[in-house]
Amino acid sequence: MPILNRAAELHEEVTGWRRDFHANPELLYDVHETAAKVAGLLKEFGVDEIVTGIGKTGVVGIINGGRNDSGITIGLRADMDALPIREATGKPYASRVDGLMHACGHDGHTAMLLGAAKYLSETRNFNGRVALIFQPAEEGGAGGKAMVDDGLMDRFDIREVYGMHNAPTIPIGSFATREGAMLASVDQLDIVVTGVGGHAAMPHNCADPILAASAIVQSIQSIVSRNVDPIGSIVVSITRFEAGDAYNVIPATARLCGTVRSLDESLRDLAEKRLGEMVEHVARAHGCTAELTYERQYPTTVNHREQVHFAADVARSLAGDANVEINTPQVMGGEDFSFMLQARPGAFVYIGNGDSAGLHHPEYDFNDEAIPHGISFFAELVRKAMPL
Ligand SMILES: [Zn+2]
Ligand SMILES: [Zn+2]
Structure with missing residues (x-):
């Protein structure tokens, strides 16, 4: 089962959101428009609780499962901010803001998590709660830390947290992660x-x-x-x-x-x-x-052993054993999801972006073909972590 049927149905709609985010990039904590769109869509999906302004401009949506007596809340995190780079993709949905662009694919991460939110609020096929975490200022502003410092984990009683980042050169539909230190x-x-x-x-x-x-x-x-x-x-x-x-x-x-x-x-x-x-x-x-x-x-981005193997199992159930790398090379780049992994057990996973320009390159573009794979991963992770 490479992707969920419903994720395939949502592909076009989520692509529309992604391209809208792409055309309207915002920097660091100044993600007011993006955060408002995120909160608006969560409301439209019938998400049970929406909190804005956490960690300055972060947004959290809570979805209760069909059953909610496991006492477990799983956090899923996406980032919303863009970069001070002048876009050179020439795409019809290219940045409308001169000198700013989504060159790290955070537009795609936000759109995929919204797709998963729509799916999960329709199906509610889990016993527990999901906390959808949309953070500002990943690119150098420590927005992840700001959200943790603002009580993210305790306030929503989050037990485990998972983050996903696209990776150029990894094929579409493939995933990669590793135990322990993954980023510097x-x-x-x-x-x-x-x-x-x-x-x-x-x-x-x-x-x-x-x-x-x-x-x-x-x-x-x-x-x-x-x-x-x-x-x-x-x-x-x-x-x-x-x-x-x-x-x-x-x-x-x-x-x-x-x-x-x-x-x-x-x-x-x-x-x-x-x-x-x-x-x-x-x-x-x-x-x-x-x-x-x-x-x-x-800090160093350090995946927790139990959670990273669980996330890899979820990815394998979708992509097949051959398309999930559990020993992806460490890189000296950094990620502020590291602050969330210091606060709670969890894992950071790469999703393939195919043969694209590199991250932070003016010709980089998030690959919309990754969308149904990302939605399916989040959705299956929730269902398997908190079975009905
Ligand atoms: Zn980046
Ligand atoms: Zn990034």
């Missing part, structure tokens, strides 16, 4: 090196922050190569180096920016600690001082 933690660092500026021809009267910052850039690569077990996975990248504005002046300060990614929370702690030590001491060795600001953004 994402942290941001800023370093300000302060020395003594002066005439470039008289460096002995100065403390050169450019030389100190250069030494810092080189030294911190030894965290990856010499402090971390070679089996572990961590990336430290300096991505910006700003200093000076003349040919003949040694500036007083230099600024570095960068990112740290890791697949292991203990390595993340280690990186933060060693960065602090190195930045301070290397700067001092050059007669300068330095200040590190280390901002923890998204």
Whole structure:
């Protein structure tokens, strides 16, 4: 059974919603129009409870099953926000907002979860409750954290939570996931090196922050190569180096920016600690001082063992064993569904987007052929997790 019959019937309608979201992208927490459309459709489906404004602009819909005495609530999550990218797909439903586009497929995720909501409110073929979670600000704004901090899990008594993201290169109708760490933690660092500026021809009267910052850039690569077990996975990248504005002046300060990614929370702690030590001491060795600001953004996305195998079983029952990868490669990108997985057991699953442009590419487009597969996955997951 590759897809549910009803999901096939809903395909065209859900595609319409998806393209409407695509044409009207919104950024971060500013997803007012999208959230209003989501809430409006949930109301139309006869969803039992709709809460808006959770985690600023998040929406939650609750559907009670045909029976509701299991005491279980399953959370299903989609993200609603777009990206500051100028679209180059040339599609008839391309973005109407210059400089913004749905380049990560969150339009598709929201539409698929709405399709599942329609199906589940029609059939109610489960014993328990479903919490449909539509979050803002996945792209760098930690909207998932905002919803958790706003009481998402306790308020609706969510026991387990599942998220789905499209994946270019994985074929349509296929799924992939893995036990444990699937995506990396994402942290941001800023370093300000302060020395003594002066005439470039008289460096002995100065403390050169450019030389100190250069030494810092080189030294911190030894965290990856010499402090971390070679089996572990961590990336430290300096991505910006700003200093000076003349040919003949040694500036007083230099600024570095960068990112740290890791697949292991203990390595993340280690990186933060060693960065602090190195930045301070290397700067001092050059007669300068330095200040590190280390901002923890998204934690590692870690799937829970029981829930990821359950989700994979659901996917196999639809797609067949050959089309479900249970050992998908880890990547150093991040996901703020990680905050929900820290709050409750659950799993994050990729759904194939076929042979499309990559995520965050101006020619990327969510593949509408994935829609009935995504709806079927959510619907079957609910039915199997909470059988009547
Ligand atoms: Zn993205
Ligand atoms: Zn995304």
